Amino acid sequence: MSSWTERAKAVLPGGGFGNFDASLVIERGQGSRVWDADGNEYIDYLIGSGPMLLGHSHPEVVEAVAEQLSEGFSFFASNPKGIELAEVICEAVPCAEQLRYVSTGGEADMFAIRLARAFTDRSLIVKFEGAYHGMSDEGQMSLSPSKLIDFPQPEPDSAGILQAVQDQTLVIPWNSPEHLKAVFDQHGSDIAAIIAEPLQRIIPAQAGFLQSLRDVCDQHGSLLIFDEVVTGFRFAWGGAQSLYGVIPDLCTLGKTIGGGMPLAAVAGRKDVMSLFDKSVAGDQWLMQVGTLSGNPIAAVAGLKTLEILKRPGHFERLRELGDRIQEMLVNALNKRGVAHQIVGNSVLFDVIFREELITDYRDLGQADKAKQAAFNKSLRASGILKSPAKIYPHLALTEADLSVTHEAIEMAADSLI
Numbered sequence: 565m566s567s568w569t570e571r572a573k574a575v576l577p578g579g580g581f582g583n584f585d586a587s588l589v590i591e592r593g594q595g596s597r598v599w600d601a602d603g604n605e606y607i608d609y610l611i612g613s614g615p616m617l618l619g620h621s622h623p624e625v626v627e628a629v630a631e632q633l634s635e636g637f638s639f640f641a642s643n644p645k646g647i648e649l650a651e652v653i654c655e656a657v658p659c660a661e662q663l664r665y666v667s668t669g670g671e672a673d674m675f676a677i678r679l680a681r682a683f684t685d686r687s688l689i690v691k692f693e694g695a696y697h698g699m700s701d702e703g704q705m706s707l708s709p710s711k712l713i714d715f716p717q718p719e720p721d722s723a724g725i726l727q728a729v730q731d732q733t734l735v736i737p738w739n740s741p742e743h744l745k746a747v748f749d750q751h752g753s754d755i756a757a758i759i760a761e762p763l764q765r766i767i768p769a770q771a772g773f774l775q776s777l778r779d780v781c782d783q784h785g786s787l788l789i790f791d792e793v794v795t796g797f798r799f800a801w802g803g804a805q806s807l808y809g810v811i812p813d814l815c816t817l818g819k820t821i822g823g824g825m826p827l828a829a830v831a832g833r834k835d836v837m838s839l840f841d842k843s844v845a846g847d848q849w850l851m852q853v854g855t856l857s858g859n860p861i862a863a864v865a866g867l868k869t870l871e872i873l874k875r876p877g878h879f880e881r882l883r884e885l886g887d888r889i890q891e892m893l894v895n896a897l898n899k900r901g902v903a904h905q906i907v908g909n910s911v912l913f914d915v916i917f918r919e920e921l922i923t924d925y926r927d928l929g930q931a932d933k934a935k936q937a938a939f940n941k942s943l944r945a946s947g948i949l950k951s952p953a954k955i956y957p958h959l960a961l962t963e964a965d966l967s968v969t970h971e972a973i974e975m976a977a978d979s980l981i
């Protein structure tokens with residue numbers, strides 16, 4: 565282990581930033597690869613937890629950012645690059661008539677929830693067990709609960725959260741029309757919004773489920789919020805909402821739209837978004853400011869990233885890469901008779917060691933976690949870096965990367981038998 569990990573232990577709780585295995589200190593990234601402080605090289609399927617869809621330090625993005633660097637880092641005032649990026653996002657994302665910038669995806673989710681409460685003058689939020697919506701009090705409701713308590717009661721994942729937040733959150737299982745109906749039958753007129761990831765971590769919505777969220781919100785005057793922090797500009801140019809054809813009232817975006825820099829947004833219907841405008845919102849005004857909101861350097865990185873992504877063939881290529889990696893996993897594990905399934909979409913998925921269909925958080929909890937950890941450990945030893953529960957295909961992957969990945973998968977499959 566590098567001296568960095570020792571130094572980190574002295575000044576960082578848990579010896580790291582809290583995001584990932586603290587024993588890994590990454591010094592450098594280029595294209596599809598990252599290098600740690602011990603000099604190990606990895607093919608990167610973590611890609612900064614999603615944003616580096618073009619790979620690290622894409623030359624065109626570097627050039628655009630370098631140009632902006634000598635023009636100023638941060639103004640607090642609106643800036644042309646941020647306005648241009650908002651135009652591109654509003655043109656691409658079906659629900660986005662207007663947007664408001666923040667700095668992180670979690671912040672965007674927090675404001676989307678507050679906005680829905682202000683617009684509907686209601687307080688209850690429906691959230692799905694196991695769904696990730698950042699680190700706000702609401703986001704921490706049953707994100708990864710260890711106790712499986714009765715629905716729709718939430719379990720906070722973090723200490724320090726007020727009971728009042730729990731009282732205003734209804735948690736139900738993903739892909740359960742029965743629970744959805746039950747909470748709306750009982751509380752419909754008090755529900756401000758449903759917040760959902762259109763692909764929950766990696767678990768797809770079953771046929772018709774996303775549409776049923778739209779329908780129930782329409783019936784009860786609630787808002788539908790899609791958290792597209794991960795899926796936005798990854799699943800399609802218009803995000804998961806355009807791929808699946810279900811349009812929410814609001815969505816949140818992050819990761820890719822900042823090209824790896826701190827930039828995120830709440831976007832949606834103009835009448836709802838107008839509550840951010842004091843001159844029209846009156847008592848319903850939502851106060852929202854942030855030092856780094858729409859930061860010009862982040863906006864330039866995002867603009868260039870989106871410009872590149874829009875070029876012909878990129879989303880198709882991403883799907884093809886994901887499909888090829890999935891095929892490698894399935895073949896390697898089938899050959900050795902290891903029970904498993906791929907859960908997710910071509911552009912975001914993981915292999916899960918369980919045969920029965922996975923439709924929600926509790927199903928995922930039944931999978932063989934020890935096998936997954938062993939598989940991931942072997943991949944890491946072969947130079948493959950991934951999140952413990954996700955594989956992010958990306959556009960910097962080369963044929964050479966894919967053949968190293970293939971070999972690593974074969975070895976990891978061997979390690980399980």
Ligand SMILES: Cc1ncc(COP(=O)(O)O)c(C=O)c1O
Pocket residue numbers: 613667668669670671673696697698699761791792793794818819828
């Ligand atoms: C679906 C989803 N929403 C929100 C967030 C929070 O984004 P951030 O880490 O930028 O706060 C994440 C982060 O991974 C996410 O995956």
